[in-house]
């Protein structure tokens with residue numbers, strides 16, 4: 071038990087004794103009293119200094135409570151895929167404890183690929199149980215920045231390119247987590263869509279793109295998910311840092327959305343005391359202590375929201391009410407989490423948590439391709455248990471992919487890697503060759519690995535591939551700098567470390583090549599033309615190898631669907647179409663020139679086909695869509711439309727299909743995407759079974775953000791509902807009219 075918790079429990083039991091004597095405990099400690107009353111009571115007992123103490127960090131991941139009043143410190147941890155190992159008090163070193171290994175859950179791109187809100191709830195709940203065990207009050211996640219470019223080093227921590235999909239999935243994650251008395255911190259608010267120059271790049275964007283694309287997932291997290299905290303982003307937005315941004319925090323978040331919780335900085339995201347005081351920031355974390363650029367013997371009293379803020383208040387330069395508002399929010403957060411009395415104790419790395427991780431992995435893996443390697447042969451997948459020999463090739467088959475990547479890196483208790491997972495099913499029929507070397511985690515993409523080393527690894531793998539019945543290549547990206555990693559972007563879209571050449575060389579000696587890509591980003595797929603089977607396997611955490619082996623062996627029928635598009639070439643992605651000012655900017659400013667046409671909205675509207683489209687994913691069975699039936703042909707602006715469609719499993723094995731609903735406005739006074747996701751339903755079907763899926767098209771689903779009036783608007787006229795198995799595989803279209 072840490073010091074402040076001990077204090078709390080002593081003071082609470084002490085108070086309990088007093089209660090019996092005086093029959094009264096202080097209002098702020100009385101959980102039967104309304105929250106607002108408790109907060110006001112505590113605030114009225116606090117000194118100005120105590121309020122100041124509460125709104126900035128005291129160590130890397132902790133902020134002070136009010137020891138005098140028995141209000142405990144707050145403890146935080148990254149986020150978002152598991153509870154991070156303990157970090158030193160005031161530097162970034164790990165504290166080398168032996169009791170902080172945990173379950174690594176699949177990365178959020180993988181969660182998004184499940185299209186399954188129940189799994190998102192299970193995820194949030196399980197992670198909170200681990201957080202409780204580790205005595206954390208706030209988990210720094212989930213992340214919902216929109217996937218704008220395949221080069222963003224942190225896409226793997228987010229939920230893809232579509233605001234509706236991310237909105238639907240972020241809410242249950244937060245609810246599952248917060249039901250345990252652990253706060254979520256949805257991040258990074260907002261427009262942190264690249265890592266390059268993330269600390270200062272000034273993002274300029276239209277109101278429409280902001281409201282239609284980049285804000286909806288945050289809005290759902292706040293309004294529907296009731297996230298108790300939110301983390302600002304590092305970048306600037308229209309000239310002002312996001313962590314103390316008048317428009318984003320005061321106007322939109324706290325004004326329009328009525329956010330009651332705590333806005334915290336990203337670590338080191340504060341830059342100015344006056345703006346921090348006035349523009350909606352509540353908690354300053356991670357600033358350095360020596361002139362705010364590096365660590366020193368100075369203390370966190372030097373933070374922007376510490377001594378300098380106190381001085382401004384004392385001089386009357388900013389009103390006391392700004393500080394009271396921040397302290398109120400911090401107290402509320404504290405009462406909901408650290409000071410909450412009846413909290414479970416939590417648990418870590420349990421069979422239940424491993425089952426959650428495995429289930430998410432099972433439903434996340436996307437079958438991109440499954441063809442017969444030659445005429446008259448059958449598709450390679452699922453791979454029969456009777457297969458005689460499998461050669462597994464690739465660094466990612468054995469690599470610890472929880473290491474590296476930045477703040478989301480995890481120290482896992484157990485880790486079943488792909489090679490181990492495959493061996494648990496196919497036993498000693500499995501041989502392994504590394505094939506290529508990727509270098510140590512966290513190190514540069516171009517670590518000194520000589521051609522001679524790569525050549526000899528490749529030769530060894532190709533020689534072994536000649537004698538194998540099947541070659542299973544496990545590659546992709548990893549968590550090294552300029553791969554899927556915080557603090558830098560990828561330099562291009564290619565598969566690194568000579569993997570395309572290696573795959574081609576393997577294919578030249580053996581037609582039965584299956585490729586499993588582990589990444590949180592789209593990669594160039596030109597190499598895959600002659601490869602019969604390809605799976606997108608994400609980063610699946612502790613149970614990655616199990617889920618991958620489940621799908622490869624057919625124990626699980628794949629049902630994942632891509633949460634973002636794979637462009638053919640980088641230039642085919644909207645953000646890259648307009649040159650460097652659009653991405654990555656000129657190092658000071660950038661303009662989001664593709665505007666609302668992000669991801670499939672761009673591919674569809676500009677008729678630039680993706681290599682693999684948004685929403686795409688195959689199965690070992692087939693699904694037939696019947697005729698859709700709509701409740702009306704015409705609706706008015708307050709009516710909903712109901713559309714039903716039968717879906718049947720026409721194959722031989724059980725399967726799950728995500729039926730997707732997109733809406734398009736045939737003609738509008740503004741540019742609108744051809745269609746936008748507005749509903750989906752994942753149905754489980756036995757062979758021959760048919761189920762009817764029902765969608766409700768609500769009035770809001772027809773609207774765009776009208777910049778002139780700063781409000782949402784639907785224009786009367788013809789619309790179309792598209793129902794399909796992906797954003798391009800549309801199986802039925804339902805025209806209707808808005809009167």
Ligand code: BGC
Pocket residue numbers: 148149210257336337477
């Ligand atoms: C990251 C955040 C993270 C924080 C604390 C920052 O660098 O951007 O996502 O939560 O560090 O580790």
